[in-house]
Each structure stands twice: as structure tokens, then as C-alpha cells.
Amino acid sequence: MTSLPLIGITLDSEEPGGYSKMPWYALRQNYCDSISQAGGLPVALPHEPDLAEAYLDRIKGLVITGGAFDVDPALFGAETRHETVKLKSRRTAFELAIVRGAVERDMPVLGICGGQQLLNVALGGTLIQHIPDEVADCLAHEQPNPRTEPGHDVVVTEGTLLHRIAGKTRIPVNSAHHQAVKAVAPGAVVDAVADDGVIEGIEMPGKRFCLGVQWHPEYHISPADTALFDAFMKACRE
Numbered sequence: 001m002t003s004l005p006l007i008g009i010t011l012d013s014e015e016p017g018g019y020s021k022m023p024w025y026a027l028r029q030n031y032c033d034s035i036s037q038a039g040g041l042p043v044a045l046p047h048e049p050d051l052a053e054a055y056l057d058r059i060k061g062l063v064i065t066g067g068a069f070d071v072d073p074a075l076f077g078a079e080t081r082h083e084t085v086k087l088k089s090r091r092t093a094f095e096l097a098i099v100r101g102a103v104e105r106d107m108p109v110l111g112i113c114g115g116q117q118l119l120n121v122a123l124g125g126t127l128i129q130h131i132p133d134e135v136a137d138c139l140a141h142e143q144p145n146p147r148t149e150p151g152h153d154v155v156v157t158e159g160t161l162l163h164r165i166a167g168k169t170r171i172p173v174n175s176a177h178h179q180a181v182k183a184v185a186p187g188a189v190v191d192a193v194a195d196d197g198v199i200e201g202i203e204m205p206g207k208r209f210c211l212g213v214q215w216h217p218e219y220h221i222s223p224a225d226t227a228l229f230d231a232f233m234k235a236c237r238e
Contacts, residue, residue, distance in 0.1 A: 004041035005060035005236040008098070010115070011044050012067040013091050030218040031065055031112075038226075038233040045098070047090045052097035061108040061209075061236035064095055064115030066216065070179055071114075073129055076121050082129035084178060096122050108209035108235040110228075113177055116212025120202060123185030130178055131198060139196045143175045150221050151175035154200040154214075160191035161203050161211060165231045166224035173200065173215035173222075180214060209235035 009032065011025040019026070027044055035042040045055055056062075069088040073081050075096075095115075099122040102109050111119035117127050128134045131141050143151030150172035156163045163169065181199040184190055192201030192213065204210035209232055217225035 004039065005233065006058060007035045007040040007042050007061045007063060007233075007236060008045045008055055008059040009035065009042050009063045010065050010091070010095055010098070011046060012065065012069075013047060013088055027065065028218070031063065034218040034220070034229045035063065035233070038229040040233050040236060045094075047094040049090075049094045049097045052094060052101050055098060056101045056105060056107065059107075061232065062098060062102045062110070063232075064099060064109065064111040064118055064212075066113030066115055066176070067091070069114070070129070071118055071121050071127060073127070076126040078126070078129065082133070084130050092118070103204070103207070103210060106208050108232055109207075109211070110209070110232045111212030112218065113214060113216055114179075116202060116214050117177075117179055117181065119210075119212040120181045120185050120188065123188055123204070125181060125185030125188065125202075126183040128180045128182045128198075131180055132178070134182075135196055135198055137196060138198065139175070139194055141175045141177050141180070141194075141198065147174045147176055147216060148219055148221075149174065151215075152194060154192040154194050156201070157189075157191045157193075160189065161205075161209070161231075162191040162201050162213075162228075165227050167227070168224065171222050171224045173213075174219055175215060177214060208238065 032042040200214040
């Protein structure tokens with residue numbers, strides 16, 4: 001049997017309450033299921049910034065997950081913080097360290113939802129802190145219907161890696177975010193946009209696989225989502 005590539009998946013973290021009276025980590029099972037179904041060996045990554053390089057020495061690919069929190073606006077030069085912004089500083093410190101290390105090594109990276117936002121900041125871009133305040137007539141990016149259903153479509157940019165993966169210029173996606181990419185990081189390009197102009201996907205040309213999507217492909221809303229994980233895993237085996 002061919003050895004399975006070890007794929008690091010970042011965890012979310014919660015304060016005491018609910019599952020435990022002590023601080024605890026969390027990760028939806030469908031993140032891990034998507035990696036294993038695509039032929040990888042998923043491993044969860046605790047928030048230890050000093051161990052980022054040690055993790056990178058062992059894994060073959062990196063998935064930056066989403067979560068109900070935001071990157072500190074000070075990290076991309078903002079002088080104010082929107083009242084809706086919720087921080088998880090240790091998680092962000094770890095993710096910045098491991099993403100930058102992965103990109104430097106040209107290791108495959110897939111950023112999902114908040115993971116795309118983190119990827120853009122790590123590479124030098126900025127974020128919209130609250131879409132309804134900055135985008136006129138915006139779509140419902142925090143969709144009212146279940147995440148297992150589409151919330152809106154995105155238009156995929158022809159000629160991009162995402163377009164080669166999806167094979168279409170328009171795909172349905174789910175949507176669970178109040179922030180988005182604002183200024184795209186130097187060297188990155190936009191590969192998907194919602195009908196209201198909100199950036200839904202970015203990628204780094206010239207890298208083996210460095211791509212972020214604003215939706216949650218681990219729910220496999222469309223064949224494009226499954227194809228995305230398959231393409232990521234293919235890059236991790238190369």
C-alpha cells in the first residue's frame with residue numbers, strides 16, 4: 001500500500017464551558033473526512049507557534065480551517081477594530097507561523113473560509129472587517145439556510161488553478177463569513193468572486209498549490225468541492 005501523505009489540519013479553540021471546564025480544541029469531523037476520502041492521513045495541529053517548523057518537517061500538506069473568530073486587524077495595519085471582531089490570538093499566531101513556513105517551503109496549502117483570510121494576511125494582504133458595512137447591497141454571506149446547502153454562486157476566473165480544478169466558471173457554494181479579502185496579498189491573484197463583488201477565492205501562481213476559498217468545501221456542496229480536495233491531495237503526493 002502506498003503511504004498516505006500526512007496532512008496537518010489546524011484546530012479551533014474554545015474557552016472553558018460546554019465540552020469541558022478547561023480550554024479545549026475543536027474540529028468538525030468533515031474536515032478530516034474530506035482529507036481521508038481524498039487519500040490523505042489527517043492530523044490535527046494544536047496551537048504551538050514554537051513547534052510550527054517541527055510540524056512542517058513532518059507533514060506533506062497544510063489545511064487552515066475556519067472558525068467563529070477573526071484575524072486581529074492590527075496585523076494588517078488597520079487602526080480600528082470593528083465591534084463584531086472576535087480574536088483568538090494564540091491560534092492566529094500559530095497559523096501565521098505555520099502558513100508562512102509552508103509557503104516558504106512551497107508546501108501545498110489550502111485555506112478554508114477564515115483560513116483564506118489568514119492566508120491573505122500572512123502573505124501581506126488586508127481584510128474587510130465586516131462585509132455589510134463595506135459592501136453595498138451585499139449578499140447574505142452568513143447564509144440563513146443550512147451549511148449543507150448552497151448559499152450563493154461564485155464566478156471562477158478563467159485561466160486560474162481553481163478554474164482548472166472546477167472545470168466551470170460558475171459554481172454554487174455555502175457561505176458562513178462576515179469578513180473577506182480586501183487588498184489581495186502581493187503575488188496572489190483572485191480566482192473567484194461573488195455576484196456582489198466580494199472576493200471568494202485567491203491563489204498564488206507559481207506555487208505547487210497555495211489556494212484559499214471563502215466557502216466550506218468540506219461539505220461537498222458541488223463536484224467542484226470534491227475536485228478541490230482531490231487536487232490538493234495530488235499536489236501533496238508530488
